[in-house]
Amino acid sequence: MMGARSQAGTEDKIRRISAILNGKSTMLIVMQDYPDPDAIASAAGLRAFANAVAGVQCSLAHGGSVGRAENRALSRYLDLRLHAMTEVDLNRFNAIALVDTQPVTGNNSLPADIVPDIVIDHHPIRRATRRSPFTDVRGKYGATSTIIYEYLTEAGIPIDVDLATALLYGIRSDTQDLGRETTQADIDAFLALYPRANKRMLSRIEHERVPDAYYQALSKALAGAEIHGNALLADLGPTDNPDMTGEVADLLLRREGTGWALCHGVHEGKLLFSIRTGEAGVDAGKAARRIAGRKGTAGGHNAFAAGQIPLTKGTRRELTDVVRSITTRFFRSVGVSDKQAVKLVR
Numbered sequence: 001m002m003g004a005r006s007q008a009g010t011e012d013k014i015r016r017i018s019a020i021l022n023g024k025s026t027m028l029i030v031m032q033d034y035p036d037p038d039a040i041a042s043a044a045g046l047r048a049f050a051n052a053v054a055g056v057q058c059s060l061a062h063g064g065s066v067g068r069a070e071n072r073a074l075s076r077y078l079d080l081r082l083h084a085m086t087e088v089d090l091n092r093f094n095a096i097a098l099v100d101t102q103p104v105t106g107n108n109s110l111p112a113d114i115v116p117d118i119v120i121d122h123h124p125i126r127r128a129t130r131r132s133p134f135t136d137v138r139g140k141y142g143a144t145s146t147i148i149y150e151y152l153t154e155a156g157i158p159i160d161v162d163l164a165t166a167l168l169y170g171i172r173s174d175t176q177d178l179g180r181e182t183t184q185a186d187i188d189a190f191l192a193l194y195p196r197a198n199k200r201m202l203s204r205i206e207h208e209r210v211p212d213a214y215y216q217a218l219s220k221a222l223a224g225a226e227i228h229g230n231a232l233l234a235d236l237g238p239t240d241n242p243d244m245t246g247e248v249a250d251l252l253l254r255r256e257g258t259g260w261a262l263c264h265g266v267h268e269g270k271l272l273f274s275i276r277t278g279e280a281g282v283d284a285g286k287a288a289r290r291i292a293g294r295k296g297t298a299g300g301h302n303a304f305a306a307g308q309i310p311l312t313k314g315t316r317r318e319l320t321d322v323v324r325s326i327t328t329r330f331f332r333s334v335g336v337s338d339k340q341a342v343k344l345v346r
Helices: 004-021 037-054 069-077 127-131 144-154 161-175 184-196 199-206 212-224 244-253 284-292 316-334
Strands: 026-030 057-062 082-084 095-099 118-121 134-137 226-228 231-238 260-267 270-277 297-300 304-310
Touching: 004 037, 004 134, 004 144, 026 037, 037 057, 037 069, 037 095, 037 118, 037 144, 037 161, 069 161, 069 199, 118 144, 127 134, 144 161, 144 184, 161 184, 161 199, 212 231, 212 244, 231 244, 231 316, 244 260, 244 270, 244 304, 260 316, 270 284, 270 316, 284 297, 284 304, 284 316
Parallel strands: 026 057, 026 095, 057 082, 095 118, 118 134, 231 260
Antiparallel strands: 226 231, 260 270, 270 304, 297 304
16 A cells, blocks of 8 residues: 555645646546557546546547557557547647656657646656646656556545556556566555456457567568667668557567667658666666757656657658667667677578
8 A cells, every 4th residue: 555655645636636627627638649558547547537526528639649559459448539639629628638748758749838737747857847737747656557546546536447457557568567667656556456457358458469560560670680789779660650669679678688779760750769778777768868869859767768850851861860870879878889780680
């Protein structure tokens, strides 16, 4: 269970967020452009909270696509009607919330000139976030789903089987089964949610079927992957599934002797990249921001991060230059001195 200090803090936050929601009738909950299980579960949980405490009707939106098979399965399981930000009229809503992301981070499509009423996240806090009337950003938490679980529990709002399953999967996904950047709060939430969750559905979500294109993209990335000392690099090239950069980076990090993994690809006029590390005492989020530089945006945690850089010209020369730039910055950021490439698949 939550400690007394954490519980008192949650009580205060519930009073504050309830005051903001009081009198509102509609709220738009904005997720990352390419929402992961933690974002999807957190958005569903905040919707349940807002509806229970203030009768607020909520819509969920994101700017990109739901690419990863597990994420699509989770959305279907929750029967979520996710809206594209390009089709949303922001003027229709009395309130706007961001979950599992923050203003002006580059990974969500909320216009920069709009200050959200509510921001709930577990990534390091950004300066622009502090302008929002209500913020709950806990950079040490392993998942935003844990924060939402605490809200629901402290407010006495029942968590049904579907939502318990989603929140549990959100925590499992972002903490890699409590093995990555996990706090006692994440463990407490996990243990409380597990008995309520649909175990069969958890398995089906986690092992959702994937199309042939998944294996084609994976084959291309592995065939071109390069070993540089204790780092692995892979290039997806053009991809219809931006989540593949993270999937490939996760897979590469499992190789023996690998401390860092970087995978990048091109999607809708942007170069997207994901970083993973198993090194202790390092910060993948800081490395990602260095790699993105002034032209891009990035963020993340100690063990995993991601970023994007716009390709304004759309030429092969520009892409070559950007890839060379991020590779050089990656080597410099993670201390790789061995620039000699060795193919992973010989």
